[in-house]
Structures are given as C-alpha cells and as structure tokens.
Amino acid sequence: ADGKALYTEKNCHTCHGADGNAPIMPLYPKLAGQNKEYLVAQMKDIKSGARANGMSMAMKAMVMNVSDEEFTAIAEYLANVK
Amino acid sequence: ADGKALYTEKNCHTCHGADGNAPIMPLYPKLAGQNKEYLVAQMKDIKSGARANGMSMAMKAMVMNVSDEEFTAIAEYLANVK
Numbered sequence: 001a002d003g004k005a006l007y008t009e010k011n012c013h014t015c016h017g018a019d020g021n022a023p024i025m026p027l028y029p030k031l032a033g034q035n036k037e038y039l040v041a042q043m044k045d046i047k048s049g050a051r052a053n054g055m056s057m058a059m060k061a062m063v064m065n066v067s068d069e070e071f072t073a074i075a076e077y078l079a080n081v082k
Numbered sequence: 083a084d085g086k087a088l089y090t091e092k093n094c095h096t097c098h099g100a101d102g103n104a105p106i107m108p109l110y111p112k113l114a115g116q117n118k119e120y121l122v123a124q125m126k127d128i129k130s131g132a133r134a135n136g137m138s139m140a141m142k143a144m145v146m147n148v149s150d151e152e153f154t155a156i157a158e159y160l161a162n163v164k
Contacts, residue, residue: 018101026119045135053133054123 001070003077012074015058019032019081027055034079039075044068083152085159093146094156097140103164109137114163121157126150 006011007020012031016023020031031039045051047063066074086120089102094113098105105120113121129131129145148156 006096015108023117023120026117026134027123029120030116031137034112035105035108035110038105041136051133053127 001073003073003075006066006070006074007077010070010074011062015019015062020078021081025055034078036072036075036079039078040071043071043075083116083155085155085157088148088152090158090160091145092152092156097144102160103163106136112158113160116160118154118157121160125153125157 012020015025015028016031018036023030042051042056043063043066046056047057047066049060052060063071094102097107098113099112102116104107105112114120124133124138125145128138128141129148134142145153
C-alpha cells in the first residue's frame with residue numbers, strides 16, 4: 001500500500017495538512033516525523049473507541065474505513081516525512 | 083514558569099527523551115515542535131482521565147502533580163524545540 005497516496009485518499013490531509021505538517025487547527029497534532037508505532041496505535045485506538053478524548057471524535061468517522069494494513073502504510077509514510 | 087526546567091523537574095524526559103525528541107519506546111510520541119494547544123489538551127485529558135488509551139496510563143501518575151499553568155509552560159517550551 002502506498003502510504004502517501006492513502007494519506008490523501010483517506011482525507012487525512014483535510015485536517016492534518018500537507019505531509020502532516022500543517023494542521024488546520026492548533027488543537028490537531030502535527031504528524032510528520034512522529035514515531036510509526038505511536039501513530040498506528042492512535043489510529044487503532046480511535047477506531048476502536050479506546051481513545052475518544054477531545055477532537056479525536058472528529059477523526060473517528062475518518063478512520064472507520066481504513067484497515068490495519070492501511071494504518072501501517074500511512075504511519076510509515078508520515079514517520080519518514082521531514 | 084520555566085517550561086524547559088519543568089520538563090526535567092516533572093520527569094517528562096524520562097520517557098520522552100531530551101527536548102521531547104527521543105522517546106525511549108516507539109509507542110511513545112515525539113513532542114518537539116508539536117502544537118502547543120494540542121499538547122496542553124492531551125496533558126489535561128490524561129490528568130482528568132478523558133484520555134486513557136494505550137501507554138497514556140503510564141503518564142497519568144506523572145501529570146497528577148503538574149498544574150494547568152505548568153502544562154502551558156511545558157507545552158510552550160516543547161512547541162518551540164526544533
């Protein structure tokens with residue numbers, strides 16, 4: 001899976017900005033360069049409901065149609081963005 | 083309040099590493115350059131219990147003796163680390 005393509009296809013950029021570096025609100029996290037394992041864990045936890053604080057609710061609808069394999073590909077892409 | 087000093091005093095560096103750039107485990111997030119507002123919200127949510135997923139449980143004991151004013155100072159310091 002192509003993480004960079006998925007980042008756009010799954011509308012991650014809509015809130016987190018190009019390459020995960022420019023969130024549209026200061027309450028949203030920057031993602032570029034973040035640890036891959038941490039990113040995967042957060043996406044899975046938001047999808048399962050284990051993480052539901054603050055604005056993560058806004059993300060839940062977005063991750064519902066993203067698979068674990070796609071989470072990994074997106075996280076790998078983001079972890080390597082400078 | 084001196085955010086850089088608090089980052090060490092409150093033992094943030096124990097898990098997140100020097101300047102928030104070198105977490106001791108890949109499941110812990112890098113913090114350097116992260117949005118200040120996002121950082122404050124996560125610290126408050128972990129303290130209150132609103133966020134309790136994954137390894138954030140390990141952080142709860144750490145933030146229990148950190149005030150809102152100190153959260154802001156630490157977040158301001160971290161947001162400006164390169």
